[in-house]
Amino acid sequence: MTVLKAKSLLMLPIWFLQLGTSAKSFLDNPLLGSQRLNRWGLHRARVRAAGALCGWRRWRLSGKVRADWREAFDRDGFVAIENVIPPEEFAALRRAILSYEGEAREMRQGDAITRRLAVDPQMFHAVPELRRLLDRKDIKALFHYVAGFRIAPLHYIQTIVTHDASNEADPQETLHADAFHSSLKSWLFLNAVAADEAPFTFVPGSHRLTKARLDWEYRRSLADPTAIDRLSARGSPRVDAADLAEMQLPAPRALAVPANTLVVADTLGFHARGDSVRPIERVEIWSYGRRNPFVPWLGGDPLSLPGLAERRVGWLWALRDRFENVVGQPWRKVGVRRPVDSMD
Template sequence: MNIKTALLAPVWTLQLLTSAKSFLDNPILGSPRFNALGLHVGRVRVAARMTAWRRRRLARAVPVAWREAFDRDGFVVIPDVVPPSQFAALRAAVLSYRGPAREMRQGDAITRRLAIDPAMLATVPALRELLDRKDLVALFHYVASFRTTPLHYVQTIVSHDGPPDPDPQETLHADSFHSSMKAWLFLNPVSEEQGPFTFVRGSHRLTPERLAWEKRRSLAEPGTIDRLSARGSPRVSAQDLAAMNLASPEPLAVAGNTLVVADTLGFHARGAAVEAGERVELWSYARRNPFLPWLGGDLLSVRGLAERRVNWLWSLRDRWEARIGQPWRAVGIRTPADFGAG
């Protein structure tokens, strides 16, 4: 054992009790020997039991129809989530808002994000009202399995921009070994040709077949599989779905003013767009340590702090880019769909 391994071994061990998921970065998590003894599957099982326990405690506050749809499918679709008489004004205010923007390119797709921060909330007060709605907050908490405030963004996806390189988001995958919440409130209609959010119905459940698949994938040497899977966001094939008795992925073509909330332990992807174009959405994300036994306790969810977190995270990654990387490039003051010269 070299000095580096000796120093890092306690850190790697402690990470077993966290959301750490990379088989490449933690040789204990990625050890075929330990995983043959049940390490990875054990973490999956315990995380799922803790998630189910927390959700039972949060269930009462969620509208029954939404909860039943989510429990069955792993996602819930809510048309006209904003009262139609108010949606046009909200949409116009969001699309015209100018603020600091960040972009990331993956394959031939560009993702732009603007933080829903204090400045945006002050300019578009209807956003604050929407994000504070008790029924939506309860649903976000239930899917995340924690009373935590998600990170909120205005997100724009531009498809077929540049050479036709593969977009990794179009490959069916799970985000991690445990549940987390993502939500999309689409400001424009999204057709099947425009690459809608795609989900495998029921794939959030840990059936014996899913657990067997988790066991098989944990036995491979991390360096021999694709990098994203080895980093903890496993890709899944049509053959894998068949072995797990799961249906084919389902593209969720939706009208504008539709909210989709999903557990990204389930297999999902960005649909392959047939044509170039943009889709604009309010995008929300929440993930915590799945082994925590409590529902709350997230100090950064307190109002006044919660809406500042995105900018803090971007600044932190800018400061430590050489060490931890910064995929989100600052592109100046923009609107969500302004892709001209800055």
């Protein structure tokens, strides 16, 4: 008991400082998971403050975003852009990506396997069309707006394979929010996605912090984090139809889209990978951007500078490899692969 108290006293300043960061786990930080503090409004205050700052930053970024894209995103929390690349350019880009060989990592979640190849200097050299795409001013402006920051996302070539041999459920198939604050995820699909083949699914309008959503956030913050599912307790809340009704939200929408469609979403909104009636393999350009939600300024991220931004994925993988015993490393090395090579 004395050892535990001493550890708590040592950790208390860190736990306190985390209140002003993107830290979200009610299990790992007893201040975030404190039912007493949350009854007094701690979690609700963090959600509201992060939302207000994001709204202010987006207002300042809005002028550079195409009006139709901005209106669709503001309404729904995502925007789906078909034929985002001219067809002849898309065909060449798709061929180059599918034939590219690079260091790959894989992760299994339930019956799904995800493979990722880093979009790094080596890939940009081999596939210059990819750099031109990601440097497009209209796409960068949209990414900045959705992220709420003028930062460079992390980019990967991602392959999803479903119905692999496993009796476990894929946690990505349950509607959830990634965190208590806004962040960017995007998918540029290199294959067509059918409505019954694990489509990206989103609850329209669920990115908005309405009174009903804030009330729901307050109620969920009062739960004992050891008595709810682990992913929710770690800050990525799972929801069902009753929760959506409580928040006065519509049914989720599954996005069946053709190849060459870019979907950009705020993962504060509730989303999931839809169910698939058959095994599928899908390849996409996947991008992700998240920053401390309480930072008021738009830029100032040195790791977003050209020459550094495209090396971050390799650095992150290496860092997790080095400290695997402390932070874990779900992404295992599988050697040099193409996106479409068979999974191990």
